[in-house]
Amino acid sequence: MNADPSELQKFGDMAHHWWDPESEFRPLHEINPLRLDWIDSLFPLQGKVVLDVGCGGGLLSEGMAARGAQVTGIDLGEKALSVAKLHLHESGLNVDYRLISAEAMALEMPAQFDAVTCLEMLEHVPDPASIVKACATLVKPGGHVFFSTLNRNPKSYLLSIIGAEYLLRMLPRGTHDYAKFIKPSELARHCRSNDLALGELTGLTYNPLTRAYALSKDTDVNYLMHTRRHV
Numbered sequence: 001m002n003a004d005p006s007e008l009q010k011f012g013d014m015a016h017h018w019w020d021p022e023s024e025f026r027p028l029h030e031i032n033p034l035r036l037d038w039i040d041s042l043f044p045l046q047g048k049v050v051l052d053v054g055c056g057g058g059l060l061s062e063g064m065a066a067r068g069a070q071v072t073g074i075d076l077g078e079k080a081l082s083v084a085k086l087h088l089h090e091s092g093l094n095v096d097y098r099l100i101s102a103e104a105m106a107l108e109m110p111a112q113f114d115a116v117t118c119l120e121m122l123e124h125v126p127d128p129a130s131i132v133k134a135c136a137t138l139v140k141p142g143g144h145v146f147f148s149t150l151n152r153n154p155k156s157y158l159l160s161i162i163g164a165e166y167l168l169r170m171l172p173r174g175t176h177d178y179a180k181f182i183k184p185s186e187l188a189r190h191c192r193s194n195d196l197a198l199g200e201l202t203g204l205t206y207n208p209l210t211r212a213y214a215l216s217k218d219t220d221v222n223y224l225m226h227t228r229r230h231v
């Protein structure tokens with residue numbers, strides 16, 4: 001199984017806070033509208049069939065459902081999925097949440113989705129290339145796959161670990177492991193070898209003075225990558 005039990009445990013331990021915008025999930029709450037707008041601008045979500053891989057408590061899944069997509073969310077964290085399912089009672093939205101790996105889902109439902117999203121997840125798994133392959137298998141020919149993760153370089157180490165975990169305490173210590181960060185060139189290579197053509201690449205920056213995130217050309221730390229499966 002391509003999963004790190006300590007990573008799943010870590011998110012499980014925090015899962016009851018998932019929908020609290022003042023909790024350790026605050027960064028995800030703050031980036032959610034930005035990434036939703038970005039995805040929606042490249043791939044209008046209304047009426048589309050979308051799979052959210054590593055959906056956690058469902059922030060992105062619900063956001064896409066609210067924009068009219070028919071969303072399935074998968075994760076290997078049981079607690080996160082329970083929180084995600086419970087939150088549907090509050091939001092009144094409809095998302096099909098399932099406890100299944102991306103690789104198993106790819107065997108069960110190849111080429112079934114108009115788009116696949118896999119955000120802030122690749123840096124938490126032992127073999128990210130295997131997740132990229134599964135996402136490429138799950139999307140229909142011509143469909144879209146969106147990834148986001150953390151770049152690997154000294155600036156990224158300073159800002160995302162020293163800055164965010166130790167100085168600003170936006171995230172609990174140990175949230176991220178620098179060795180698992182992925183350079184855009186590495187992610188692009190995994191995509192190309194799985195029949196995914198590169199589309200847009202955008203950075204996501206944080207200004208500690210205004211405490212605001214923004215999409216940006218600066219991909220040194222957080223970045224999002226848009227790809228399309230060849231027809």
Ligand SMILES: C[S@@+](CC[C@H](N)C(=O)[O-])C[C@H]1O[C@@H](n2cnc3c(N)ncnc32)[C@H](O)[C@@H]1O
Pocket residue numbers: 002003004007008011028053054055056057058059060074075076077080101102118119120121124125
């Ligand atoms: C930082 S959270 C991101 C959640 C969501 N994608 C978002 O951006 O709002 C990482 C998620 O990846 C999940 N995860 C970690 N390893 C996984 C694996 N091997 N398979 C599926 N999900 C995994 C965790 O349970 C957690 O929900």
